[in-house]
């Protein structure tokens with residue numbers, strides 16, 4: 001089974017989950033429903049959807065999807081059937097899809113959704129910024145620009161920039177930068193294309209998924225003397241110079257790495 005999975009299935013979990021959904025609904029419609037009808041029984045659309053959902057969860061488990069994908073697989077077709085029975089105008093589904101797309105954009109690929117740095121983390125981050133010199137700061141995946149907006153007020157000496165690829169958060173951030181007193185700016189696009197060597201402080205609040213690749217990018221580009229601060233998700237195999245555990249509802253931790261921590265870990269063979 002493992003060999004079969006490696007050979008035939010895509011590497012991305014969302015793509016596997018999608019294939020599993022399609023396989024489950026096709027199997028239900030082409031085999032299970034005719035079989036049940038052959039026995040003289042009939043199934044309501046909701047019963048068909050429940051059967052397709054259960055089959056999708058079972059196939060998902062067999063191919064090793066994570067637990068939360070199994071829950072999505074189980075509930076997807078029943079939710080579609082229930083939404084269909086409510087006779088909602090199709091335009092509302094299109095509008096909801098458009099809104100989700102504008103907020104989450106390529107999250108199926110980046111595996112980094114939108115959530116915002118909390119107030120306590122903002123204040124702890126402000127205390128980590130250099131005190132004795134001007135500095136350039138970048139927020140990788142800046143969302144709605146919340147971090148930049150607050151830091152520009154708390155520590156006005158810095159040159160603050162955010163990079164964001166999702167259209168709606170980017171537009172909200174641009175608007176906030178234009179209306180909110182200035183001191184920071186936004187750039188649209190992927191931070192993977194940015195040169196991190198231009199910055200004295202690099203900040204990220206992402207997810208576990210990109211951290212190993214981000215470590216490689218930092219090693220290749222980070223400027224001597226620069227700092228990297230990650231909210232919640234540490235760099236794999238690198239010991240931070242400082243950590244700040246915060247008593248907020250997310251129990252966030254800020255991990256502060258100096259240039260030497262990141263380059264030294266490479267020399268020590270980590271990552």
Ligand SMILES: C[S@@+](CC[C@H](N)C(=O)[O-])C[C@H]1O[C@@H](n2cnc3c(N)ncnc32)[C@H](O)[C@@H]1O
Nearest residue numbers: 112115116117141142143164165166190191205
């Ligand atoms: C968890 S949010 C953090 C938002 C903000 N930095 C904060 O702390 O409040 C992560 C953001 O990164 C964005 N993102 C993910 N991958 C990205 C990429 N490759 N380039 C630019 N933005 C990205 C997402 O769209 C999302 O808005």
